[in-house]
Amino acid sequence: MENWEKINAVQRMQDYIGEHINEPITLYILAKAAGYSPWHSGRVFKELIGKTLFEYIRDLRLSEAAIKIRDEDIKIIDVALDFAFDSHEGFTRAFSKYFGMTPKYYCKNTPPVKLFIPYRIRDYYLTLQRGEGTMKQNSNASTVFVQVVDRPARKMILKRGIRATHYFEYCEEVGCDIWGIISSIKESLYEPIGVWLPENMRMSGTSIYAQGVEVPMDYAGEIPEGFDIIDLPSCKMMVFQGQPYEDDKFEDAIGELWDVMKTYNPEVYGFRWADEDAPRFQLMPMGYRGYIEARPVRQVNI
Known part of the structure; x- marks a missing residue:
């Protein structure tokens, strides 16, 4: 207790x-x-x-x-x-x-270094208490903002796990300090992400879930020890962003967004899921901006 x-x-x-x-x-x-x-x-x-x-x-x-x-x-x-x-x-x-x-x-x-990025101790124990997969189900979830963005051809520097399917399993296998290393890469195109890798981007004996950062195609910097770098083709990503929330309610916010994503039909808006094109990714939960995830799509030819 x-x-x-x-x-x-x-x-x-x-x-x-x-x-x-x-x-x-x-x-x-x-x-x-x-x-x-x-x-x-x-x-x-x-x-x-x-x-x-x-x-x-x-x-x-x-x-x-x-x-x-x-x-x-x-x-x-x-x-x-x-x-x-x-x-x-x-x-x-x-x-x-x-x-x-x-x-x-x-x-x-500016080589990659291991930055110290602390976690909030209260959030950590709330997560242990509730458990992964037991997030609050809310049939009256807040409005979720959805948009499609273009991602250019790029590379991703990532650290693979072994069997991890989500963040907490990944931390048990790899540790929770990977974020500090990928956050230090100066040439990054965007902020670090947690990713669910499609089958075509996984290596035998490695995990579905990983963490990494996207860099330009011509990236010539250092690859941190134990990390891989992979090519990502240009693609479209459907981005889901929930409403701002109180920081200690982050699991409820994730659960509500997942409820929307599970039943969302992109074909209504002229797209289809294209999970082979890129990893589905999540950004670090931050209450002030709402929880954010993205999944690759392709435009449907009419």
Whole structure:
């Protein structure tokens, strides 16, 4: 039986860290957010997250700093100060130890690195409590927005699993830190995705579900160790987007969208499903924009 008092306390600490990552953060401040003593706050956080508070804050700051270096024309010293490091030297030492390269080298070459992208502890335990496949069925689901978009010919860098058919099985097989690596690929065309691979894009002994990121056809960058790169032809994707939702209701939002997709007939709008053309994919659930999935289609000739 989960201890929701502890889970909610750790979530409050996570929320505070996320909102104040560019500011000095003390154990006393986090203990106040948690509602526990400083000693107990640190112990509970390590128990549920697997990292000490110091490790969590450091890893998150360095990962957000790496994204800033990758995406912006900014001086290393300014990045260091933005993320509450006292000096250029201290930031460089921490960055080099964590990523295995200096910030200067990373700025010039931007190879894929393992970014730390934390999960919300409350969402994790809600998922365990409800279980995959037991999402709320709602016959009065909110309106789902549907549109067809064109995807150009491209490649996808992906990490395959073994037998995984959905996200949680994939995390058990591969780990939950793959997202951090694919999020770091500078040349990505879109944000990272979880995908259900069609038979023609699977390898023998590998999973249906995988995670990856799409890159241009002429991508010549580094392929992270253990990843594959595959060609994806140009295609049309039918994108389904649900209504915004409260973050801790993400499973209900997914279930409602799946209900719509199961019964949706694209032929009414002049299309047919074309699952062999591309992977069906999901974006990371984010309450403010609604849950999003897409499935490949082809236009029906009339």
